[in-house]
Each structure stands twice: as structure tokens, then as C-alpha cells.
Amino acid sequence: MRRRCLGWFCALFLLSLAMPAWAASLQVEPKRLALGQPALVRLCLEGKPERVRAELNGRETALQQGRDGCWYGAVAPDLQDKTGRALVRAIAGGKQVAAARIELYLRDRGARKLKVDPKYLTLSPEALKRYRRDRELMQKVFGSFTPQSEWRGGFMLPLDSAVVSVFGRRSFVNGVERSPHGGVDLRGATGTPVPAAADGTVALVIDAYFSGNTVLINHGQGLVSRYLHLSQALVKPGQKVKKGEIIGKVGATGRVTGPHLDFGVKLAGARVDPQDWVALSQVLAQRLGE
Numbered sequence: 001m002r003r004r005c006l007g008w009f010c011a012l013f014l015l016s017l018a019m020p021a022w023a024a025s026l027q028v029e030p031k032r033l034a035l036g037q038p039a040l041v042r043l044c045l046e047g048k049p050e051r052v053r054a055e056l057n058g059r060e061t062a063l064q065q066g067r068d069g070c071w072y073g074a075v076a077p078d079l080q081d082k083t084g085r086a087l088v089r090a091i092a093g094g095k096q097v098a099a100a101r102i103e104l105y106l107r108d109r110g111a112r113k114l115k116v117d118p119k120y121l122t123l124s125p126e127a128l129k130r131y132r133r134d135r136e137l138m139q140k141v142f143g144s145f146t147p148q149s150e151w152r153g154g155f156m157l158p159l160d161s162a163v164v165s166v167f168g169r170r171s172f173v174n175g176v177e178r179s180p181h182g183g184v185d186l187r188g189a190t191g192t193p194v195p196a197a198a199d200g201t202v203a204l205v206i207d208a209y210f211s212g213n214t215v216l217i218n219h220g221q222g223l224v225s226r227y228l229h230l231s232q233a234l235v236k237p238g239q240k241v242k243k244g245e246i247i248g249k250v251g252a253t254g255r256v257t258g259p260h261l262d263f264g265v266k267l268a269g270a271r272v273d274p275q276d277w278v279a280l281s282q283v284l285a286q287r288l289g290e
Contacts, residue, residue, distance in 0.1 A: 023045070023046045024043060024044065024045050024046075024090060024092070024097040024098040025043070025044045025098065026041070026042070026043050026088070026090045026098035026099065026100045027041070027042040027043075027100070028040070028041055028042075028075070028088050028100045028102055029042075030102075031100075031101075031102050031103065032102065032103045032105065033076075033077060033102055033103070033104050033105070034104075034105055034106070034107035034168075034273075035077050035078065035079050035080070035081055035083065035104060035105070035106055035107065035168070036076065036077065036078065036079040036107075036167060036168055036270070036271055036272055036273045036276075037076065037077075037107070037272075037273055037276050038074045038075070038076040038267060038272050038273075038276055038277055038280050039074060039075055039076065039088075039102065039280075040072070040074060040280060040283060040284060040287075041054045041061075041063060041071075041072065041073050041074060041075055041088065041090075042070055042071070042072055042287070043063055043070060043071040043072075043090045043092075043097075043098065044069070044070040044071075045070070045071065045092060045097065049092035049093040049097075050093060051091075051092065051093060051094065052064075052065075052071045052090075052091070052092045053090075053091040053092075054073055054074075054075050054088060054089070054090055054091070055075070055088070055089045055091060056075040056076070056077060056086060056087075056088050056089075056102075057077055057078070057081055057086060057270075059075070059076075059078075059222075059267075059268035059269055059270055060091070060222075060268060061073050061074060061075055061221065061222055061267060061268050062147075062149070062221040062222070063090075064149065064288055066287045066288050066289060067287070067288070067289035068287075072284060072287045072288055073284070074267060074280060074284060075088055075267075075268075076267045076268075076270045076272045077104050077270060078269070078270040078271055079167075079168055079180055079182060079270075079271040080179070080180070080271075081104060081270075082104070083104050083105050083106050084103070084104060085101055085102070085103055085104075086101070086102055086103070086104050087099055087100070087101055087102075088100045088101075088102055107168060109166050109167065109168040109169045109170070109180075109181075110166075110169055110170070111169060111170040111171070111172060112165055112169050112170070112171055112172070112181070113172045113175075114171065114172065114173045114174070114257055115174060115257065116173055116174060116255050116256075116257065117255075118174065120173070120210065120255040121173065121174055121176060123209075127209055130208075130209045131208075131209045131210065134206060134208040134209055134210070134211075137204060137206060138204065138206075138208070138214075138216065138226075141203045141204050141216045141218065141224055142216075142224055142266050142269050143269055144203070144218065144222070144224075145221065145222045145268075146218065146220050146221065147220075147221070148220050148221070149219070149220040149221050149223075150198075150199050150200045150201060150218070150219050150220040151198035151199045151200060151219045151220070151223070151243070151281075152198075152199060152243075152285065152290045153198075153243070153285050153290050154198070154278070154281040154282040154284070154285040154290075155197045155198045155225075155243075155265075155277060155278045155281040155282075156195075156197055156198070156243065156244075156278060157184075157186065157197065157263065157274065157275070157278055158186065158194050158195050158196070158197050158227065158261060158263050159186040159187070159188050159192065159194065159250075159261055159263075161186050161187040161188055162186070162187045163184055163185065163186060163187075163275075164185045164186070164187050164260060165181055165184070165185035166181070166184060166275075167181060167182070167183060167184050167271075167273040167274060167275065167276075168180050168181060168273065169181045173255075182264055182271040183226065183228065183262045183263050183264030183265075183271075183274060184262075184263055184264070184273070184274045184275060185260045185261070185262050185263075186260060186261045186262075186263055187260055188250035188259060188260055188261050189250065189259060190231050190249070190250055190251055190252060190259040191231060191249050191250065191251075192249060192250040192261075193246045193248075193249060193250075194227055194230065194246065194247055194248045194249060194250060194261055195243075195244045195245060195246055195247065196217055196225075196241045196242065196243055196244065196245050196247050197217075197225050197243065197263070197265075197274075197278075198217075198219055198225065198243045198281075199219065199240075199241065199242050199243050200217040200218055200219040200220070200225070200240075200241060201217065201218050201238065201239070201240055201241070202215065202216070202217055202218075202235045202236060202237050202238060202239045202240075202241060202247070203216045203217060203218040203224065203237065204216040204237060205233045205235060205236060205237055207253070208254060209254065209255075210254050210255045211226075211228040211229060211254045211255075211262070212228060212229045212230065212251065212252075212253025212254025212255075212256070213229070213230035213231065213232065213233050213248065213251060213253045213254075214226065214227065214228050214229075214230070214233075214254075215227045215230065215233050215235060215247050215248055217241065217247070222267060222268040222269070223265070223266070223267055224265070224266045225263070225264065225265050225266075225274075226262075226263070226264040226265075226266070227247065227248060227261060227262075227263060228254065228261070228262035228263075228264070229250075229251055229252060229253050229254050229256050229259075229260065229261065229262055230248040230249060230250065230251045230253065230261075231248075231249045231250060231251025231252070231253065231259075232248055232249045232251065233247070233248045234246060234247055234248050234249070235247045235248070265277045
């Protein structure tokens with residue numbers, strides 16, 4: 001009997017060592033997410049973990065402590081992730097401390113038909129080489145993670161104008177279906193000033209084959225905003241910018257049918273609906289006391 005009790009005690013002791021030193025509760029809202037839609041994450045913990053993260057579909061995002069003592073942040077599925085049930089995991093001190101199930105679905109945003117120069121469908125060897133270089137440079141920024149958040153007080157749409165093409169809309173270019181629209185097109189005449197959507201650091205300025213004059217801004221912790229088809233970029237890589245600061249001008253460079261601003265947001269590499277993100281970032285800023 002004594003030997004049996006000792007064995008039970010040892011097993012319980014070893015199990016306690018494997019468990020985290022704090023209790024946790026996790027909330028994810030909404031629990032039913034369209035592909036590309038961000039969700040607010042709230043994690044309440046006992047103890048003082050050094051590193052708090054949330055993870056969805058292999059993409060980790062940072063959580064920050066809010067004014068109520070709980071930890072807040074966001075997760076989002078990519079526009080082309082699989083639908084169905086998914087798991088959001090909360091990680092603290094390198095260990096999973098909580099998890100919540102959510103449902104992912106595809107939101108029908110309609111389709112758009114574009115007529116462009118055929119050179120954007122059948123690429124020459126030179127154009128293909130340029131496209132691959134552009135993609136490599138941009139993917140490096142989208143996949144980056146800096147530990148500190150640079151933005152405060154929520155994001156804004158760069159232009160207060162009509163939306164001419166929504167996020168996630170299926171795209172047919174010269175009759176051929178391409179990737180769904182990964183940003184939101186905002187109406188603007190050539191030369192219209194384009195402000196930064198939030199504080200950050202300019203990560204890339206490039207004249208890309210498809211997106212034309214392009215600016216990428218790193219807002220920290222895996223959050224990046226992009227501004228495409230500019231007639232002119234007015235910032236340089238490494239430059240710090242404030243929310244509302246002019247970074248370029250509306251144009252019609254790259255594969256376009258007319259002047260406009262294609263504005264996009266990526267969170268941990270996932271393409272996120274910019275309009276949804278602007279709304280959620282306002283709530284997140286309030287929870288963080290900004």
C-alpha cells in the first residue's frame with residue numbers, strides 16, 4: 001500500500017511540473033470567422049509570463065497586457081485557408097495554457113472582371129525574373145516579426161473615399177481567374193496624397209511588376225500594411241512614419257485599369273480584410289488603454 005501511494009504521489013508531482021504555473025481563460029470573438037477576418041483575443045492569466053502569444057493555423061501573433069490585466073491581441077485566417085473548425089491556442093512562457101475552437105467559412109464577396117495588357121498574363125523571361133524578385137522582397141517583409149508594437153490608437157483607411165473593390169472578391173483578368181483580391185480598392189485621382197494608416201517603419205519601397213510603385217510599412221509584431229499602384233512614393237526604407245503622414249500619391253502603375261489606391265493589411269502573413277482590421281484595431285486600442 002505504501003509503495004502504491006508513493007507511486008501515485010510521484011505521478012502527481014511529475015504532472016504538476018509539466019503543467020504551467022498559472023490558470024488561464026481564453027476568449028475569441030467572433031467565434032465564427034470569414035476567411036481573412038480578424039478576431040479579438042482576450043487571455044486572462046495568473047502569474048507573470050514573459051512571452052504571451054496566440055496561434056491560429058500555424059501563425060503566431062503577439063498579445064499585450066491591457067488595462068484590466070488581461071492580455072489582448074488578434075488572430076486571422078488567410079483569405080485562402082481551409083474552411084471548417086479551427087483551433088486558437090494561447091501560449092505563455094513557451095507552453096500552451098488555453099485553447100478555443102472557432103469556425104472558419106468562405107464569405108462570398110462577388111466577382112470582378114478586369115481587362116489589362118496581355119503582358120500581365122503571359123510573362124516574358126525578364127518580367128518573370130522581375131516578378132520573382134519583387135515577390136521575394138515583399139514576402140521577406142510579410143514574414144518578419146519585430147518584438148515591439150509601433151502603432152497606437154487604432155488604424156484608419158488611408159483615403160476617405162468610396163470602395164470600388166472589396167477584399168476577397170474573386171478576380172477574373174482577361175477572362176482568366178486569378179487570386180482573390182487581397183486588399184481593398186479606394187477611389188482616388190492621380191496625385192491624391194496617401195497617408196499612413198498607422199505609426200510604423202517603412203520596410204520596403206519598390207517599383208514592382210504587378211503592384212507598381214509600392215510601399216510596405218511594418219507596424220511591429222508581424223503586422224504590415226501595403227499601399228499599391230502609387231504614382232509616386234514619398235518615403236524611404238527605414239523611415240519612421242506617423243499615422244496620417246503622407247507617404248505617397250495615388251496612381252495607376254502596375255497591373256491596373258485606372259487610378260486608385262489598393263490598400264492591404266497582413267497579420268502574421270495572413271491577408272486580412274482592411275475594413276475589418278480598422279474596426280477591430282479601434283477596439284483593441286481601447287482594451288490596451290491607448
